[in-house]
Amino acid sequence: xxxxxxxxxxxxxxxxxxxxxxxxxxxxxxxxxxxxxxxxxxxxxxxxxxxxxxxxxxxxxxxxxxxxxxxxxxxxxxxxxxxxxxxxxxxxxxxxxxxxxxxxxxxxxxxxxxxxxxxxxxxxxxxxxxxxxxxxxxxxxxxxxxxxxxx
Amino acid sequence: xxxxxxxxxxxxxxxxxxxxxxxxxxxxxxxxxxxxxxxxxxxxxxxxxxxxxxxxxxxxxxxxxxxxxxxxxxxxxxxxxxxxxxxxxxxxxxxxxxxxxxxxxxxxxxxxxxxxxxxxxxxxxxxxxxxxxx
Numbered sequence: 001x002x003x004x005x006x007x008x009x010x011x012x013x014x015x016x017x018x019x020x021x022x023x024x025x026x027x028x029x030x031x032x033x034x035x036x037x038x039x040x041x042x043x044x045x046x047x048x049x050x051x052x053x054x055x056x057x058x059x060x061x062x063x064x065x066x067x068x069x070x071x072x073x074x075x076x077x078x079x080x081x082x083x084x085x086x087x088x089x090x091x092x093x094x095x096x097x098x099x100x101x102x103x104x105x106x107x108x109x110x111x112x113x114x115x116x117x118x119x120x121x122x123x124x125x126x127x128x129x130x131x132x133x134x135x136x137x138x139x140x141x142x143x144x145x146x147x148x149x150x151x
Numbered sequence: 152x153x154x155x156x157x158x159x160x161x162x163x164x165x166x167x168x169x170x171x172x173x174x175x176x177x178x179x180x181x182x183x184x185x186x187x188x189x190x191x192x193x194x195x196x197x198x199x200x201x202x203x204x205x206x207x208x209x210x211x212x213x214x215x216x217x218x219x220x221x222x223x224x225x226x227x228x229x230x231x232x233x234x235x236x237x238x239x240x241x242x243x244x245x246x247x248x249x250x251x252x253x254x255x256x257x258x259x260x261x262x263x264x265x266x267x268x269x270x271x272x273x274x275x276x277x278x279x280x281x282x283x284x285x
Contacts, residue, residue: 025260026168077164078171092164099162100259103238107258114243117209119161 011109012037015060015133015146018104022097023135023142027075031135038134041143045069046090047124048098052106055113058148060102061124062094063132068140069094091122101144152276153181155199159192159206159218160185160236169205169236169266176267178277189213193221196228203273205257208237208248219251232273236261 016035023029041047041061046069049061064072073093074082098120106115132143156173158166166185173180184199186192190213192204204222208215215235222228232254237244240258248256255269271278 022260025262073164077167089164092162096162096165096168100238103240104260107240111242113241115239115241117238119209119211 011105011146011148012133014108015105015144018108019101019133019135019144022100022104026100027072029072029075029137032138033136035133035135037131038143039131041124041132042141046094048094048120048122049124050098050102050120051118052102052115054115055110056106056115056148060098060105061145062098062101062142063124064094064142065140068137068142071139095120095122105146153179154202154274155182156180157184157186157192157201157204159189159204161187161207161210172263172266175263178267178270189215189218189221192218201231204231204233205236206233208235208239216248216251219248219253223252234269
């Protein structure tokens with residue numbers, strides 16, 4: 001347990017870098033301020049969870065404030081009019097973001113490791129009491145929580 | 152020269168993203184088919200000609216590795232170049248997929264330039280388009 005906590009703390013820079021790269025490259029979005037750790041996810045939120053196994057086991061959750069989630073989905077899908085985006089598409093884009101941040105973070109934490117990421121689901125599970133890395137955007141915030149269950 | 156492409160990914164929004172990125176690169180496509188997994192891709196590949204496959208790894212039913220293995224043993228399809236587009240960029244995984252016959256690997260997240268560069272390596276006639284586009 002102690003070792004698990006250490007790995008989670010050590011993974012914070014990798015998680016930050018991974019999230020920033022995904023936001024900039026795939027969503028053309030950069031935070032308006034430095035990310036900070038917070039004790040809870042934004043509420044309400046559009047959330048997605050990616051569960052992974054392999055050399056490390058755990059989950060990565062992404063939670064976006066609704067307006068930010070819609071804007072990010074519009075950027076990802078290349079649509080200027082955010083009103084044309086269905087709620088289902090917003091959730092699918094959140095899932096894809098969780099997938100990309102998870103894969104990117106894991107390859108930074110364990111470049112020689114082997115992982116299997118299960119197709120993300122649009123929900124927020126098992127993150128009570130966890131620290132969330134929160135990135136303030138122009139239109140809301142996106143938060144990321146990496147939980148490593150065991151070594 | 153126009154090419155017929157196929158994007159294989161279980162996420163419809165990711166397929167849409169890849170298709171849009173291909174359009175941004177300026178590479179001319181005659182057609183761009185889509186499949187939600189490796190099994191669906193194999194079914195469609197037997198129905199329509201494809202010059203290049205872009206595939207994800209983690210997919211239900213038949214994943215990217217399974218698709219590559221199936222293509223290798225199919226005399227009709229084994230010549231089609233495959234580029235893997237995936238979040239899983241650990242060294243072991245990339246080596247394994249290249250060993251299974253993948254011709255290129257694009258790690259998500261990626262810039263259009265990266266996709267264009269990999270595709271130009273497979274189709275040199277696209278190199279001038281890619282260079283001009285960026």
